[in-house]
Every structure is written in C-alpha cells, then in structure tokens.
Amino acid sequence: MRGVGVTLGFASVLFSGAIFGFFYAWVCSTMWGLDAADPRIAIAAMQAMNASVRNAVFCPTFFLTPVVLFAAAVATQGRARVLFAGGGGVYLMGGLILTILVNVPMNEALAALDVPRDIDAAQTIWEAYRPRWQVFNITRTVPSGLALMLAAGGLWSLGCKAEA
Template sequence: MPHALSALALVSNVFCGAIFGFFYAWVCSTMWGLDAADPVVAIQAMQAMNASVRNAIFFPAFFLTPVVLISAALVGWRLGRHRSARGFIGAAGVYLAGAFAVTMTVNVPMNEALAATPVPVDGEEALRIWNAYSGPWQNWNIIRTFASGLALLMSGYALIHLKEGSK
C-alpha cells in the first residue's frame, strides 16, 4: 500500500478525531459549566473563548479536515482502493455539511453577535441574553458533534479497508 495513502488516512483520522473531540468537549462539559455559572461570567467567558479559538492549533483540525479527507479519497480511488475512497469522500461530505457549514452559518454568526453584545451589569438582563444564546448554540453544536463523530467513524472505516482493492 503506497505510503502517501497511508499517511493521508492516518492524518484524516487524527483531524476527524481532533475536531470531534473539540465539539464533544463543548457538549459534555464547557457549556454545562457556563450554564451553571453566573450569566455575566458565562457571557464574558464565552466571548473570550470565541475570540481565542481562531488560532494555528485549531486551524488544521477545522479547516484542513475536508482537504485531507478528499485527498485521501482521490488517492485511494486512483490506487483502486474504492471502498476506502468512498468512506473518505463520505466522511468529507458529512463533515462539510454537518459540521463545517453549520459552524460557518450558525455558530459563528451567533458567536459574533454575542461578541458585539456589551456585557450587562444587570443579572436579569445577562440571564436573558445567556439563555437566548446558550440553548440554540448547544443544539447546533450537538449537530456539529454528531456530524464530526460520524465523519470520524467513516474515516476509520476507510482506514480499516485500505488494503482491499476495488470493491
């Protein structure tokens, strides 16, 4: 099996796993912790986290996952590893539609709106703002988490079947 395909397959799994883990952590701890905090603190913390997430460590997992998956699919197809190629291209499609697009069209605009919101000093107003943000944001994040988890499973399936020829 050519080394380029093996390397792309492994990187695909690492990137899928990293982005799945990122979204999953928000589902099972971060947002629950913020929901339990004072709403003023929750708004300030979320604003700070959203401002810090666009960085060189986050970039590869979020932006390059579909690139690596599509590259693995193309190389796999060319080498006659059609089952794997279908797994990688399927993973790319699921990730692009369910995680990347949702992030760019829903979660990021919500984050930008929250960033533009002055943090209220009044606890009731802060609670209203936080409650209007947190529930919908979490619902969309669950979709991103599910999609990136499914992409990870599909990429793992493709990796398992790398040695098989055209099928």
C-alpha cells in the first residue's frame, strides 16, 4: 500500500500544483493584461477564455484534484493522511465549490452579453465584472496554494518515514 500512497502523493502534488498555477496566473498576469486592454477586447477575451477552459485538459485537474487528494489520504496513514485529507477539503471548499458558486455564474452572465460597440458601455460592464471576479479568484487561489502545500507536506512526511 505504501507504493500506492506515494504514487497518489505525487499525483496530489501535481494536480494541486496545476490548479494553483492556473488560478495564480489569472491573478498575476491575465487579469492585469485584460485591464490594460480596451474593455471591449477585455470582455470578448474573457468570454473566449471562459468558453475555452471547458476542455479535456483542464476539467480533470479542476474536478479531480480533491479526489486525488482524498485517495492519497485513504492510501496513507498518520500525518500524511491528515495532510492529504486537509488539502482535499481545503481545495474542495475554497477552490472547486467557490468557483462553481461564484466565478462560474459570473462567467456565464458575462458570456450572455453582446460586447457593446461603445467603449464607455463596455467599460461599465468590465468595471462591474472584473473587481468582484478578481476578489473571488484571489480567494480561490489562496486555498488552492494551501492545498498544494498540504499535499507537498503529505508527500514529504511519507519520505521522512522511509528514512526514519
């Protein structure tokens, strides 16, 4: 069972790191880039990115990260189990569920809009959308980063047991 736990531990770090990196990139580059653009372009780009993210590469990382973390918890014992389970719970609540409850409905509302030709109307839409979306993106990024740290801690604790 130790080999399964270590394998799932590595998978937990990989999945947690991928989703944390995805959310983090939105915080530190994507949204700043969109803010620097014409709001008509920012709206159209955000609509396109939100539509394109529903794909076979992103979905497993987004939806299966807590599954992999909880599986690692089941396959391990002691401190590693607590860390993997904690990471799964933190990401499930603060990443996945938060996204489904807040960011996704905001994205769907933005997707339903036609991009206005008037720059002032577009600026009004963008300013109504972006600050709240970014707050909740940062909010989901923090627990996703914590889930990554917990997964790494779980994996590290498995290695420490092997040396002890």
